[in-house]
Amino acid sequence: MKIILTQEVSGLGAPGDIVEVKDGFGRNYLLPQGFAIAWTKGAEKQVTVIKRARSAREIRDLDHANEVKGQLEGLKVNLKARAGDGGRLFGSVTSAEIVDAVKGAGGPVLDRRRLEVPGHIKSTGTYPVKIKLHPEVTASFNLNVVQG
Template sequence: MKIILTQEVSGLGAPGDIVEVKDGYGRNYLLPQGFAIAWTKGAEKQVTVIKRARAAREIRDLGHANEVKAQLEGLKVSLKARAGDGGRLFGSVTPTEIVDAVKAAGGPTLDRRRLALSGQIKSLGAHPVSVKLHPEVTAKFDLNVVKG
């Protein structure tokens, strides 16, 4: 099944990309969730408009992405979480909680889907977090999880 992505889908592509996926994946997940539209000749013409807008936005955002990277790497982010006696958390830290902690620490508003964690955060202490701000720019900062 040929589809046109309308949003970034990790492992598949960016908005405006024409990709070939299995019928079930496209029909049951990508199309109903609004991540893609069915491919047609008319829709393919819209792809060029989407790609042009994306290219202009990326060129404009490269300098901004470097500014945000510098801001994030100089930030001390801490998050309070409920934990047991051994320092093990009740549950795990979610990307949404990390984004809220960055904002509370005075950082920029981030998209939770762009966070890259090395694994689930289930213990107290410092954990590395990466944020893909731009295809060429990735910011890294430490998240300090404290008992709260």
């Protein structure tokens, strides 16, 4: 099955890429989740629009990605979340909250869809977070979730 990706899918491609996947994977996961659209000649024309939007928010080049990586790895990111007794959170920490915490700590503006969080963060503590800045550059930093 031929599809056009609308979001980055780990191990498959970036938005705007036309990829061939097994029918079940495309029909049961990628299309319902909104990660892809079915390939048609008309949809292929939309690829240019998707790629133009991606290039506007993407990190420009490898040097810029390494510069942002240096900023992130030296950053102490604290996130205040409502928690009950024992440090258990009311809900969980979202990727948008992590991006806001990085921005509040003086870090660069990040794309929340590129964050790789280790499962659901549902208690206070320190968690390793990775972000894919460039196809060749992945930065990591520690997120400290505190009761607030």
